[in-house]
Amino acid sequence: MRNASLSNLPKTGLAGLQENWRSDLLSGFLVFLIALPLCLGISMASGFPPSAGIITAIIGGVLVSRISGSYVTINGPAAGLIVVVYDAVQSLGDGDAMAGYRFTLAAIVVASVIQILMGVFKAGRLSSFFPASVVHGMLAAIGIIIMAKQIHVVLGVTPEKGSLISTIAQIPYSLMNMNHEIAIIGFSGLAILIAWSMINNKTLKMIPAPLVVVLVGIALARYFDLEHEHLYLFLPDAHFLPHHEETIGLKFLVAISDNFMSGFYFPDFSKIATVEFWEAVVTISLVGSLESLLSAMAVDKLDPYKRHSNLNKDLTAVGVGNLVAGCVGGLPMIAEIVRSSANVNNGAKTSWANFFHGTLLLLFVVLFPRLIHSIPLAALASLLVFTGFRLASPREFAKVMGIGKEQFFMFTVTVIGVIATDLLVGVAIGILVKLTIHLIRGVNFSNLFKIHFSVEQKADTIFIEISGAAVFSNFMALKDALAKLENGKTIVFQLNDTYLLDHTVMEFFHDFQHAYEAQGGKCEFLGMEYHESFSEHPLAARRVKAG
Numbered sequence: 253m254r255n256a257s258l259s260n261l262p263k264t265g266l267a268g269l270q271e272n273w274r275s276d277l278l279s280g281f282l283v284f285l286i287a288l289p290l291c292l293g294i295s296m297a298s299g300f301p302p303s304a305g306i307i308t309a310i311i312g313g314v315l316v317s318r319i320s321g322s323y324v325t326i327n328g329p330a331a332g333l334i335v336v337v338y339d340a341v342q343s344l345g346d347g348d349a350m351a352g353y354r355f356t357l358a359a360i361v362v363a364s365v366i367q368i369l370m371g372v373f374k375a376g377r378l379s380s381f382f383p384a385s386v387v388h389g390m391l392a393a394i395g396i397i398i399m400a401k402q403i404h405v406v407l408g409v410t411p412e413k414g415s416l417i418s419t420i421a422q423i424p425y426s427l428m429n430m431n432h433e434i435a436i437i438g439f440s441g442l443a444i445l446i447a448w449s450m451i452n453n454k455t456l457k458m459i460p461a462p463l464v465v466v467l468v469g470i471a472l473a474r475y476f477d478l479e480h481e482h483l484y485l486f487l488p489d490a491h492f493l494p495h496h497e498e499t500i501g502l503k504f505l506v507a508i509s510d511n512f513m514s515g516f517y518f519p520d521f522s523k524i525a526t527v528e529f530w531e532a533v534v535t536i537s538l539v540g541s542l543e544s545l546l547s548a549m550a551v552d553k554l555d556p557y558k559r560h561s562n563l564n565k566d567l568t569a570v571g572v573g574n575l576v577a578g579c580v581g582g583l584p585m586i587a588e589i590v591r592s593s594a595n596v597n598n599g600a601k602t603s604w605a606n607f608f609h610g611t612l613l614l615l616f617v618v619l620f621p622r623l624i625h626s627i628p629l630a631a632l633a634s635l636l637v638f639t640g641f642r643l644a645s646p647r648e649f650a651k652v653m654g655i656g657k658e659q660f661f662m663f664t665v666t667v668i669g670v671i672a673t674d675l676l677v678g679v680a681i682g683i684l685v686k687l688t689i690h691l692i693r694g695v696n697f698s699n700l701f702k703i704h705f706s707v708e709q710k711a712d713t714i715f716i717e718i719s720g721a722a723v724f725s726n727f728m729a730l731k732d733a734l735a736k737l738e739n740g741k742t743i744v745f746q747l748n749d750t751y752l753l754d755h756t757v758m759e760f761f762h763d764f765q766h767a768y769e770a771q772g773g774k775c776e777f778l779g780m781e782y783h784e785s786f787s788e789h790p791l792a793a794r795r796v797k798a799g
Contacts, residue, residue, distance in 0.1 A: 280608025293632030303515030313610015321565030360578035371568030386682035389666025395643025408434025441634025469631025747779035
């Protein structure tokens with residue numbers, strides 16, 4: 253990655269466009285190649301028409317990039333919201349895909365208003381309230397759900413409708429009864445993605461793996477003559493076949509209209525008074541906001557210029573984008589981590605790269621819709637299966653286990669809770685378990701949600717003294733106070749009277765020290781020698797030594 257001088261930050265606005273248009277255009281083009289197949293796959297896995305994800309990515313690029321508070325993030329639909337949106341379509345539609353789609357659009361519109369208000373009232377800091385292990389558990393559970401549903405599409409078999417457990421249980425049946433032509437396309441895509449992840453050649457890495465998967469899938473689809481194949485894959489979004497609403501199944505190729513404007517649908521608010529509607533609203537706004545904030549913070553760490561996003565402004569911008577997307581038939585968007593990482597690695601310098609990515613998507617769907625129609629669903633499903641695996645890989649489980657047994661317990665409880673119930677309930681269970689562990693470890697109930705600290709400045713040194721417990725549920729006030737400190741000072745954290753530091757706070761201290769020292773300051777932590785760690789991990793939870 254490039255090393256950048258802090259005194260030579262890229263300009264923003266029109267001046268930034270004039271200065272950096274070459275690097276941003278190149279990165280935007282490469283991200284566009286990644287985004288196109290992912291947008292299609294995420295749309296169809298969510299129970300939305302294929303064009304919905306592209307509509308959202310266009311809005312995220314063309315509109316949100318101009319009003320966001322970030323620099324190199326890419327806004328668009330994400331795999332992490334598939335489960336949320338699909339569940340909303342199913343619960344609101346009662347088996348009618350089109351009705352569920354339009355009811356869900358209405359839920360997205362209302363959720364976007366909540367997101368805008370959260371940004372305006374500076375609620376971006378609420379992302380700190382969610383323990384790191386619970387968030388990772390939520391994402392791992394989403395990955396498992398995505399894999400469970402999409403593996404059937406890879407195999408060319410439609411499972412019987414039922415619960416998630418039923419869908420998982422039917423995987424052996426689908427393996428034994430796979431459509432061999434479709435499975436060849438799907439497994440070829442997975443093989444390419446795995447091979448690409450192992451390649452170290454930088455030149456070859458410049459070619460996006462999703463693009464290779466799609467091109468190979470198109471070639472195999474033509475070889476197998478799927479365009480004229482009279483086989484059908486029964487999916488809930490069969491109603492989105494252009495000009496064939498009466499068709500009961502969906503071909504193995506992407507069904508998209510030649511006229512991009514015909515892909516616009518409008519929300520139906522007639523279920524606004526129902527419990528199911530508001531459950532969808534809360535889930536979409538909460539999960540979408542949390543994922544977007546976490547992704548934006550993660551991308552800031554990748555930015556070679558060490559710039560920091562204005563999270564509240566960014567959340568407001570994403571809310572505005574979702575409001576527009578929900579009104580015209582799009583999926584909800586977030587600051588998407590995979591495409592944003594690629595954006596940074598491709599040399600993007602400003603948010604104009606996001607703008608170019610959205611503009612190129614718009615031009616492509618207007619000029620080349622027939623090319624999109626030649627993409628096999630199995631190729632898109634292989635992208636999602638691979639994405640799901642990365643969210644829930646054994647490496648993720650091992651990483652959490654390395655932090656500490658209690659972190660792994662919360663992680664596992666959250667995964668099981670989300671799979672057995674739903675996202676909101678599963679996350680709530682994980683948070684309750686974390687709070688219970690803190691109470692068992694001796695945290696006073698009054699200290700659970702209120703941190704005790706003082707700030708004192710002497711010359712160029714700022715002393716932060718923390719007493720009691722510093723845990724995920726109470727450190728937001730400390731985080732706000734630290735955000736207001738002047739750069740370039742020496743900050744001394746005095747932890748002699750702190751009897752418990754949880755993993756979320758330790759991770760925050762680590763990130764804060766790295767960011768503050770990158771701006772020319774210095775951080776020191778006194779009193780750590782009086783604490784014992786719950787594991788050998790450097791950021792594991794710590795408590796004061798007995799005696």
